[in-house]
Amino acid sequence: xxxxxxxxxxxxxxxxxxxxxxxxxxxxxxxxxxxxxxxxxxxxxxxxxxxxxxxxxxxxxxxxxxxxxxxxxxxxxxxxxxxxxxxxxxxxxxxxxxxxxxxxxxxxxxxxxxxxxxxxxxxxxxxxxxxxxxxxxxxxxxxxxxxxxxxxxxxxxxxxxxxxxxxxxxxxxxxxxxxxxxxxxxxxxxxxxxxxxxxxxxxxxxxxx
Amino acid sequence: xxxxxxxxxxxxxxxxxxxxxxxxxxxxxxxxxxxxxxxxxxxxxxxxxxxxxxxxxxxxxxxxxxxxxxxxxxxxxxxxxxxxxxxxxxxxxxxxxxxxxxxxxxxxxxxxxxxxxxxxxxxxxxxxxxxxxxxxxxxxxxx
Numbered sequence: 001x002x003x004x005x006x007x008x009x010x011x012x013x014x015x016x017x018x019x020x021x022x023x024x025x026x027x028x029x030x031x032x033x034x035x036x037x038x039x040x041x042x043x044x045x046x047x048x049x050x051x052x053x054x055x056x057x058x059x060x061x062x063x064x065x066x067x068x069x070x071x072x073x074x075x076x077x078x079x080x081x082x083x084x085x086x087x088x089x090x091x092x093x094x095x096x097x098x099x100x101x102x103x104x105x106x107x108x109x110x111x112x113x114x115x116x117x118x119x120x121x122x123x124x125x126x127x128x129x130x131x132x133x134x135x136x137x138x139x140x141x142x143x144x145x146x147x148x149x150x151x152x153x154x155x156x157x158x159x160x161x162x163x164x165x166x167x168x169x170x171x172x173x174x175x176x177x178x179x180x181x182x183x184x185x186x187x188x189x190x191x192x193x194x195x196x197x198x199x200x201x202x203x204x205x206x207x208x209x
Numbered sequence: 210x211x212x213x214x215x216x217x218x219x220x221x222x223x224x225x226x227x228x229x230x231x232x233x234x235x236x237x238x239x240x241x242x243x244x245x246x247x248x249x250x251x252x253x254x255x256x257x258x259x260x261x262x263x264x265x266x267x268x269x270x271x272x273x274x275x276x277x278x279x280x281x282x283x284x285x286x287x288x289x290x291x292x293x294x295x296x297x298x299x300x301x302x303x304x305x306x307x308x309x310x311x312x313x314x315x316x317x318x319x320x321x322x323x324x325x326x327x328x329x330x331x332x333x334x335x336x337x338x339x340x341x342x343x344x345x346x347x348x349x350x351x352x
Contacts, residue, residue: 079315
């Protein structure tokens with residue numbers, strides 16, 4: 001920006017000033033790339049009605065305004081990918097230090113038939129205080145997953161009634177205003193996630209917290 | 210003729226009894242604790258030192274009612290788990306059972322488990338070969 005301002009002092013003609021205005025605009029847009037995939041504007045803002053496993057209270061997307069939100073869909077009978085993802089997110093958030101409290105990891109069950117509130121509560125708690133277990137009725141879950149184009153499906157139950165659940169592996173990141181910003185994929189590391197969360201937290205310092 | 214058949218049956222029994230342990234090494238065997246009776250995942254790195262192809266067929270543990278070999282797969286952004294009938298190991302080959310890929314699915318706990326404990330798991334291979342490996346129970350956030 002200093003270089004752009006110095007150029008403004010040197011150049012005089014109206015045409016060159018016009019040119020400079022467009023150059024300044026380009027300077028402003030030249031923000032460093034995000035470590036994660038930038039999906040700003042590609043999905044609706046955070047909005048849902050679900051039940052929080054911790055206390056059985058009804059919660060809405062707007063209740064999380066002011067926090068940076070990581071949204072992940074999974075189920076508790078998932079021994080491999082779901083705990084690995086939650087552990088990764090939890091480590092990335094803990095690395096924020098005192099700012100960790102400004103982030104929430106929402107774990108939404110896509111298997112409400114087996115995931116009781118009590119079970120979701122102990123499962124979420126195993127990964128840290130910033131993990132919020134959420135459960136919805138079939139209608140609530142369908143509305144929420146449709147909004148974010150999240151797919152899930154159930155396999156055939158075995159002789160003991162156990163079944164697999166396939167589900168989206170993506171984690172969506174919303175800023176403090178509830179707007180969609182970033183997508184965490186299965187290959188993203190904790191330091192990359194922490195770095196981008198720091199940038200999101202710095203965007204609106206102290207706003208509505 | 211009956212004597213020959215009897216001999217073949219006896220020979221089969223002797224060979225089975227001598228099957229014993231496969232020539233493999235298993236490193237970093239651990240299982241991630243999860244609350245209640247939720248299924249847990251077991252991870253390890255297995256290296257074959259056998260002269261021919263070895264096939265891991267399954268596993269069992271006194272701490273679990275059922276153990277299966279599973280593999281997590283991601284296709285078009287969707288994750289799912291699949292049961293695996295067996296994992297082939299060529300001579301000298303190492304295969305990592307690791308988060309997001311091959312893992313043991315440990316179901317139906319027969320006892321309470323805590324992080325830091327060790328749990329024996331019997332790995333079962335072709336030709337009735339078995340190997341008992343102690344798995345370390347790790348915390349939920351340790352992987």
